[in-house]
Amino acid sequence: xxxxxxxxxxxxxxxxxxxxxxxxxxxxxxxxxxxxxxxxxxxxxxxxxxxxxxxxxxxxxxxxxxxxxxxxxxxxxxxxxxxxxxxxxxxxxxxxxxxxxxxxxxxxxxxxxxxxxxxxxxxxxxxxxxxxxxxxxxxxxxxxxxxxxxxxxxxxxxxxxxxxxxxxxxxxxxxxxxxxxxxxxxxxxxxxxxxxxxxxxxxxxxxxxxxxxx
Amino acid sequence: xxxxxxxxxxxxxxxxxxxxxxxxxxxxxxxxxxxxxxxxxxxxxxxxxxxxxxxxxxxxxxxxxxxxxxxxxxxxxxxxxxxxxxxxxxxxxxxxxxxxxxxxxxxxxxxxxxxxxxxxxxxxxxxxxxxxxxxxxxxxxxxxxxxxxxxxxxxxxxxxxxxxxxxxxxxxxxxxxxxxxxxxxxxxxxxxxxxxxxxxxxxxxxxxxxxxxx
Numbered sequence: 001x002x003x004x005x006x007x008x009x010x011x012x013x014x015x016x017x018x019x020x021x022x023x024x025x026x027x028x029x030x031x032x033x034x035x036x037x038x039x040x041x042x043x044x045x046x047x048x049x050x051x052x053x054x055x056x057x058x059x060x061x062x063x064x065x066x067x068x069x070x071x072x073x074x075x076x077x078x079x080x081x082x083x084x085x086x087x088x089x090x091x092x093x094x095x096x097x098x099x100x101x102x103x104x105x106x107x108x109x110x111x112x113x114x115x116x117x118x119x120x121x122x123x124x125x126x127x128x129x130x131x132x133x134x135x136x137x138x139x140x141x142x143x144x145x146x147x148x149x150x151x152x153x154x155x156x157x158x159x160x161x162x163x164x165x166x167x168x169x170x171x172x173x174x175x176x177x178x179x180x181x182x183x184x185x186x187x188x189x190x191x192x193x194x195x196x197x198x199x200x201x202x203x204x205x206x207x208x209x210x211x212x213x214x
Numbered sequence: 215x216x217x218x219x220x221x222x223x224x225x226x227x228x229x230x231x232x233x234x235x236x237x238x239x240x241x242x243x244x245x246x247x248x249x250x251x252x253x254x255x256x257x258x259x260x261x262x263x264x265x266x267x268x269x270x271x272x273x274x275x276x277x278x279x280x281x282x283x284x285x286x287x288x289x290x291x292x293x294x295x296x297x298x299x300x301x302x303x304x305x306x307x308x309x310x311x312x313x314x315x316x317x318x319x320x321x322x323x324x325x326x327x328x329x330x331x332x333x334x335x336x337x338x339x340x341x342x343x344x345x346x347x348x349x350x351x352x353x354x355x356x357x358x359x360x361x362x363x364x365x366x367x368x369x370x371x372x373x374x375x376x377x378x379x380x381x382x383x384x385x386x387x388x389x390x391x392x393x394x395x396x397x398x399x400x401x402x403x404x405x406x407x408x409x410x411x412x413x414x415x416x417x418x419x420x421x422x423x424x425x426x427x428x
Binding site: 036135168188191 | 222226227248250251252253254257258259260261262263265277278280281282292293294295296298300302303305306307308309310312314316318320322337341344345348349351352353354355356359362363381382388389390391392393394395396397398399400401402403404405406407408409410411412413414416417418419420423426
């Protein structure tokens with residue numbers, strides 16, 4: 001499935017880097033769990049980092065019921081959610097052709113507040129997106145905790161992805177210059193799990209955490 | 215120097231994580247080079263990832279002169295720039311107390327278009343922020359390339375930082391549960407430089423790149 005191209009989601013700069021198919025966009029979303037949420041209040045834009053979970057063409061966001069962002073978004077205010085993965089520095093011979101390798105997805109849509117079973121499901125989706133399996137190993141939310149938490153369902157109306165991969169592209173004459181060119185890869189890496197100093201003796205890691213032991 | 219607290223930049227959720235001093239905010243900005251820029255057109259928010267450079271209380275942004283974002287921002291439209299570093303997954307015993315360790319800075323202000331010497335200086339600042347020293351090793355921008363590039367100067371009017379560090383914080387009774395708790399550190403790491411397949415024989419890396427050879 002492809003999202004329609006509109007003035008809102010069309011990639012204008014370097015159109016060949018633009019993608020509109022769900023498969024590409026969902027892969028970018030599934031490779032992360034931190035997004036930047038954009039909204040506007042009285043003409044002032046705000047960009048707030050937060051965790052998310054994807055389920056079909058829906059993005060779940062959560063936070064405290066007192067969150068300004070969530071209270072604003074649950075009114076159905078226009079919203080933009082962006083997820084970016086940085087994959088490398090692209091070092092060309094010319095300053096001008098320097099670039100980055102990256103995968104980003106920009107989503108447009110609106111959100112609504114969840115209650116009941118769907119709210120609990122959404123929290124599990126967010127938890128799974130951050131650390132698969134951790135939900136089942138943890139003490140689940142109490143009614144009081146659920147009451148203190150807002151969960152929003154953002155439906156993707158339009159979206160685009162932008163991707164750059166590969167080597168630098170220099171102007172033809174610049175290839176003769178004695179300047180090193182190439183790519184420095186960048187990756188988000190996980191370190192060895194650090195136990196809570198207050199962990200009781202004999203409590204073992206669950207499978208969700210064990211995967212990170214080197 | 216501290217930024218004034220206003221309804222726009224005040225950290226409302228978990229106020230103890232909020233910081234308003236330039237030192238803390240600048241450290242977060244200096245630890246990265248990728249920001250998410252928020253702006254609003256006809257009430258629709260947009261969040262676009264892009265590179266930046268900091269110079270005092272100024273953030274430089276650059277891109278093609280045809281960029282919709284830059285053309286909009288150079289009119290002095292309200293803008294929000296956010297920089298986020300993810301430092302770890304915080305695994306509590308309860309789902310509810312799961313969190314992340316992070317450092318984020320949210321900046322408010324407006325931008326204006328640069329020309330001449332300040333424009334060239336700004337490009338060097340952005341280049342240095344991404345990879346210190348690379349500017350001096352590269353073929354510098356030609357007049358034609360400068361003409362195809364817009365550079366904006368965004369002055370920070372208000373700002374806040376939000377930081378979480380350290381171990382999980384659980385509710386008292388939960389410490390008795392046989393559930394592993396702790397932190398999985400997250401880091402952005404650089405890999406071994408990959409030479410451009412079109413690199414001419416005998417061209418050596420500059421010092422800016424050599425630092426990444428393991």
